[in-house]
Amino acid sequence: GYILSYNGGNIVNAKTGEKLFAQFLPDEVIPILYRYAKEKNHALLGYAGNEIITEMPDDQYVKEESRINKMNIRKVENLFEALEPHPTKLLMTGDPADMLKAENELSEILGDRMDIFRSAPFFLELVPKGIDKAKSLLRLLSKINLTPADMIAFGDGYNDLSMLKLAGMGVAMQNAAPEVRAEADYITLSNEEDGIAAALEHFCKRIFKSKRLKFRMWFKYGLKAQKLLAQGI
Incomplete structure (x- = not known):
């Protein structure tokens, strides 16, 4: 993984320690x-x-x-x-x-x-000058061949606003300022209540539920289609 620190002024590869960007x-x-x-x-x-x-x-x-x-x-x-x-x-x-x-x-x-x-x-x-989290994330995303749509961002401070707006899914903590919560796509529990873990669990369950529904639809209608094809209809 990667660590963006100092409001995006520093990007480091957490595994190798390589500094990818610094201002x-x-x-x-x-x-x-x-x-x-x-x-x-x-x-x-x-x-x-x-x-x-x-x-x-x-x-x-x-x-x-x-x-x-x-x-x-x-x-x-x-x-x-x-x-x-x-x-x-x-x-x-x-x-x-x-x-x-x-x-x-x-x-x-x-x-x-x-x-x-x-x-x-x-x-x-x-x-x-010119440092913020969204700009630094764009630098990182370009290096790892991902887009903002692939990203979930969590924030609670004013300096997180640009990042939350950039991400495909911007998540504000419950303890965030009203201006921050207003820009979020989803509001999770507070920092003290393990809000990031709660949000990830919520999204994972939703993805699993969606995939399970797709499987059920395929199982129901896919098998029926196979039977019809087998009968020459």
């Missing part, structure tokens, strides 16, 4: 983002391997990012100095009203060099 934040925007977060007292976090690194490990929204992605948090004294070279993504967190304001202000300053958007009311995604 990075421009180096010059990182100090601007760092200074802005410090001035506004917003948490800013980056990623190092399987860890979240931040100067504010006790921030409730940093902890939420840790919980969602099952990643440990490591406190650093200076995030700007601790970041790995050429990061693919940073995340700013804070109260929803503050993140809405930050989205508008940073878009005004840096919108021509990077993309800035909220994936949740309290998460502000800071990613390379």
Whole structure:
């Protein structure tokens, strides 16, 4: 299988570790983002391997990012100095009203060099220009000779909208924002209720039922047709 991470900014072959695609934040925007977060007292976090690194490990929204992605948090004294070279993504967190304001202000300053958007009311995604999940999935699908119609996508955040619209079957989690659920073809149980497993079970049962019905139709009418042919009718 393949792993698309950092909102689609990174595509890796899970079996071989081969990196199929990567795009990075421009180096010059990182100090601007760092200074802005410090001035506004917003948490800013980056990623190092399987860890979240931040100067504010006790921030409730940093902890939420840790919980969602099952990643440990490591406190650093200076995030700007601790970041790995050429990061693919940073995340700013804070109260929803503050993140809405930050989205508008940073878009005004840096919108021509990077993309800035909220994936949740309290998460502000800071990613390379033109990166989103749908575009990265199209890159992957072209490599493995599949089309969007062959794909089921699951999502719960604003940054999943393009992916849900692209997929042949877009599935929203019950805990997704209303705007996300409105774009979905199907709504499953929440993340906490194993919604992905429930949806897959639902679709598999539907496929099995459809195939069983087709078999019954063939068995009933196919045998009758064979008898008629055998009788020369």
